[in-house]
Amino acid sequence: MRTIELNKRQEQILQIVKDNGPITGEHIADRLNLTRATLRPDLAILTMSGYLDARPRVGYFYTGKTGTQLLSENLKKILVKEYQSIPIVVPENVSVYDAICTMFLEDVGTLFVVDKASKLVGVLSRKDLLRASIGKQELTTLPVNIIMTRMPNITVCRREDLLIDAAKELIEKQIDALPIIKDTDEGFELVGRLTKTNITKAFVALAEE
DSSP states (O other), X not given: OTTSOOOHHHHHHHHHHHHHOSBXXXXXXXXXXXXXXXXXXXXXXXXXXXXXXXXXXXXXEEOOSOHHHHHHHHHTTOBGGGTOBOOOEEETTSBHHHHHHHHHHHTOSEEEEEOTTOBEEEEEEHHHHHHHHHSSSOTTTOBGGGTSEETTSOOOBOTTSBHHHHHHHHHHHTOSEEEEEEEETTEEEEEEEXXXXXXXXXXXXXXXX
């Protein structure tokens, strides 16, 4: 589709749309001192060949790229804070039994453990709780701080991080969720969570746009 040779006027139209898009056909015609009807064939060719796209009540805008390239560029602009969700937390002295109940009732795959100052001190996954429940330990008296993952082994992200980078961490570490933290003098303040579901929502939203 992109192998067609553009004439001089079509190249002028492309440049106008690149510099000013989105722009209506009427405004393009005005800049070239031509009528809208005269430009109609050129605009049709540029649109069908994929150089331009058009939307009702918006006008023409330059693509010059494949849909995959545009999607990739948009993904690389999204920040974690745009799709973060509320973390489900438990105190570090809660029992494994209560943590299992919380995970079940909240329908989540990861719990975040906080200290008395509400700072992040650990993470509990389904695997952690399952591993503890398989043993012969008394779950109602066993505190989660015995089995949780602690710093520096917790993978975290921050609100201003790129969503695509956080997604890579989830894949690389083979985990279901990341705690979103804010750095303070007293430690890591837990401000959110990022899950595979959050990332799926972002992907769907991009496709619908």
